[in-house]
Structures are given as structure tokens and as C-alpha cells.
Amino acid sequence: MVTLTVGLLLLLLLLHLLPLLVLLFSHKSSRINRRDSCGGRVLPPGPRPLPFIGNLHELIGQTIHIALRRLSKEHGSLMHLKLGTTSAVVASSAEAASEILRAQDANFCSRPRLAAVTRFSYGGLDIGTSPFGDRWKKLRRFAGAKMFGLHKVESFSWIRFQEVETLVSSVRSASSQGKLINLSEMALCLFNNIAYREVFSKRVSAEGDCTVSPHHGLIKEVMELMAGFNFGDFFPSLWWVDVLSGWKAKLDGRFREMDRTFDKEIQERLKNGLGRYEDFLDEILLRELEFDPSLGFHLSRNDVKALLMDMFLGGTDTSAVTLEWGMAELMRNPAIRKKAQEEVRRIAGEEGRVEEKDINQLHYLKMVIKETLRLHPPTTLLAPHECMQDTKLQGYDVTAKTMAIINAWAIGRDPRSWDRPEAFWPERFEVRRVDFRGSSFELIPFGSGRRICPGMALGLAGIELAFANILCHFDWDLPNGTTPEELDMEERFGLSTHRKKPLVLVAAIPRS
Ligand code: HEM
DSSP: OHHHHHHHHHHHHHHHHHHHHHHHHHTTOOSOOEEOTTSSOEEOOOOOOBTTTBTGGGTTTSOHHHHHHHHHHHHOSEEEEEETTEEEEEEOSHHHHHIIIIITHHHHOBOOOOHHHHHHTTTTOSTTTSOSSHHHHHHHHHHIIIIISHHHHHHTHHHHHHHHHHHHHHHHHHHHTTOOEEHHHHHHHHHHHHHHHHHHSSOSSOTTOOSOOTTHHHHHHHHHHHHSOOHHHHOGGGHHHHHHTTHHHHHHHHHHHHHHHHHHHHHHHHHHOTTSSOSHHHHHHHHHHSOOTTTOSOOOHHHHHHHHHHHHHHTTHHHHHHHHHHHHHHHHOHHHHHHHHHHHHHHHGGGTSOOGGGGGGOHHHHHHHHHHHHHOOSSTTOSOEEOOSOEEETTEEEOTTOEEEEOHHHHHTOTTTOSSTTSOOTTHHHHOOOOSSSSOTTOOTTOOGGGSOTTHHHHHHHHHHHHHHHHHHOEEEOSTTOOGGGOOOOEEOSSSOEESSOOEEEEEOOOO
């Protein structure tokens, strides 16, 4: 207790001294190459770290990808930061990202162990947070075959079709009652139901409804906890501050809630009998009961739940955020909206709706989605990578265990790579054949290299179908006389970056 109190006092003292330390050191912050504390190594340039907290004061309380871009403008597109006791390199240009994710991918394809993601992944047992190694490779290959592969994506097409129909009928019903449409809520509800059906063969919402997801609060808080700051990650000796501050209790509470959700589904499935649904839950529970030589190891119950967490979180929020930002950009750009809508309605023809077989004809809509992912990559900083062995990046020394942060958001807006980088301008892709599948480093919303998102095709299939149909079925407008220029585009940071304010719109059913 005494140690706790002394520690707390020290911390309070330090926080009080912080403004003074910032004053003393910040004016000296310059673009210099620095030597690390062992003296020998030359680190990439970066702001001068303060004693104890390093550069954390430059980030805390700010939208981190924006703060990192500001720093990179001063210190360079490969920058070194000290975050408490953790060393990090930050890539803010296509060139720097390519160096980490292509040239040195084999060395940077592990993950740091951060408290919140470790908790939610049952100790790093899932695909997304597993360190690089044989186990991760086997899990990724297995999930590729059972969930992400192209034949699986196609086999889920009837689920996407039905869920998008439900979304359209929910919008129609609200619109005919004169209600405003909270598209942010509905998008989350749509992708939550799609992911749930793909994994558990059941919806989360009431039959025929796609308004509010019952998991909304849980998903939001888990994503915020995973991206937020806690002391233990950056000052291991101050782990107890996370206990005193209530952060740990909140983490445990949300973890238990998520765990209960999975337990309930697992128990129900075991009671009803395995093998009837042939969905992802069946596939992984069978591998808990029986050894599968192609997987190469028995799944434990925690392995099963960690994989459920990947599908539950990975597949929902990222897709919802893309639809949310895409529609927000179209509301700010009525001419682009009109052009996209005309294309969609022309392809829909007499059937009055877009089906997956039509999607490849929607060239303009695909450019709209690409432009959305350029300006609003859902996970602005990808997922953190970790360097496995001492190496050199662009001639600078980087030591093992350094965290690599790729600012995909800043790269997508980098004027060295893009004309009119802040403008929403889908036509840029008519001449610029840049793709987002991991080989053009100017555009990496799904990452690149060994850790590239395995759910890309699955996510895109749902986004394209939903986007096409909401444009096809409704004429959209901003409420209460808001003009396109007045639409608030502020971001709320989380593992996926949502709009700060939900996107609330008027949907009118066009007269035929
Ligand atoms: C618009 C949709 C999506 C976006 C923008 C997106 C983006 C990303 C990004 C940026 C990463 C990290 C890449 C890196 O570390 O360099 C990632 C990893 C991952 N994503 Fe996605 N994702 C999407 C959809 C999905 C879907 C639908 C699923 C599953 C149902 C999924 C599952 C995963 C998994 C399991 C990983 C971890 C991969 C690994 O560490 O090996 N994602 N995603």
C-alpha cells in the first residue's frame, strides 16, 4: 500500500512537472539523427523525448493519426518515437511503408503484446495478435479455407443478399413513417448480422429488422479499449495505475461480456449438435473435439473463442465504417452522388435492385469505394507490427521489439503521392491504376505483406452490395436544411475510426 501511494505521488508530481518539461525540451525538438541510450546506434529522426514519458505528450488527448502526421511533417516520413519505455518507428509515406511491409516484411511481421488486445484475444491466441510463427501460419491458412477464401466468400452471397434486403426494407419503413435514418447505426447492424450469420448461422437482431445492433455498445467499447492508452503498455512498472484508474476493471468487464456472448453460442451449438450448420462455429468446435492433421494442432476452448473474436470484430466495424464514410462523402459531394446513383440505377434496370452478379459493372461505384478507403482507411494505423531482429531501415538502426506503426491515413493523403490529396475525387482512379490489394503502397487500407487483411474480399463484397442498393433504392438528403459544406466530418478515434457524430440522413423513395 505504501509503495502504491509513493508511486502515485511520484506520478502526480511528474504530471504536474509535465508542462515545465515540455517547455524545456520542446523548443529543442528538431530534425536530428539521434543516438540511442547505448550510444552506438543511429535512430531515425524524431522529436526529442522527455524524460520518463518520451514523446507520449505529443499524442495523448489527440487524434493519434493526425498528431503523427503533424510530427512526420517536421521529422520525416520515417520517424522514431519513444512511447514511455517502448521504441516505435512510424512510417508516413509509401516509400517508408514499402520498406517495412515489403523489403523487410519477414522481420516486421510480428505483433507487439499490448494489454487490451491480448485480453480480448484470450492471451494472443487469435490470428490478428498472434506473434509470427508456425501456429499463426496454420491458423491463418485454416481460417482462409473455412472463412475468407473466394469460394467461401461466394457461398455467403445469399446471406449478404438477404441482409441488404432487410436493410433496404428497414430504411423504407422508417422513411415512410417520416423518420430520419441513422445510417451509422444501421450500417453497424447490417455488418454485425452478416458476420453473425456467417459464423453462427443466426442473426443478432429481431427478424426483419436492421436498425440498431444489440452489440453496438459492446463493439464500440471494445474497439475503443483496444486503441486507447493504458499505462502498463508503455510503463510496465506502472501497471497498477491501470488498476487504480478503473481501466483494468472496464477491460475485464467488457471482456467478460464478450466471453459470455461466445459461451452462450457455443453451449447452444453443443446442445443442438455439431455438424448440422457447417458454419465457422461448427468447423472450429469440431477441431476442438478431434485432431485435424491439416491444422496440425488441437484447438482449445480459448483458441475457439479467440478465433470467434477475430470474425466478430474484424468483420463488423471496418465494413460499417467504410459505408458510413463513403455515404458521408457522397452527401458532401452531390455531383459524385448523382453520377454513382445513375450508374447503379442503370445497371439495376427493371429489377430495381443490384445483385452481386452486377457488381463488376459498377466501375464508378468501385472508384467511389476506393476513394473512400484512401481518405478514410478504417484502421488508420493498420495494426501495430513488431520488429523481430535488429536491423537497418533507410540506413537507420532499429532494434528488435521496436513497434512499427504505419500511418495508412497519412499515406493516403500524402501530396507526394496524390494530386489534390484532401479532395474526394473518385475520377483520379480512371487514369491512376492504383489498387488497394497490398502492392501499391500509396493505398494500403488493408495493409500489405504477410499480415495483410485476410478478410478483404469478404468485407468488400458486403460493402459493395450494400452501397449499391442504398443508392439504388433511395434519394438521400441532409436533414434540417444542412448544406453539404456544413456536414460535420470529425473523427472519433478507435481501432476503427468512426465519425464523431453519427450520419443521420433523410431517405426518400424515388417516384418510378
Ligand atoms: C473494409 C473492410 C476491412 C478493412 C479495411 C480491414 C483492414 C485490416 C487491416 C488494416 C489489418 C491489419 C493489417 C496489418 O497488420 O498490416 C487487418 C487484419 C485482419 N483483418 Fe481485416 N479489414 C477488413 C475486413 C475484415 C473482415 C471482413 C474480416 C473477417 C471476417 C477481417 C479479419 C482480419 C484479421 C483476422 C486480421 C489479422 C491478420 C493477421 O494479423 O494475420 N478483416 N484488417
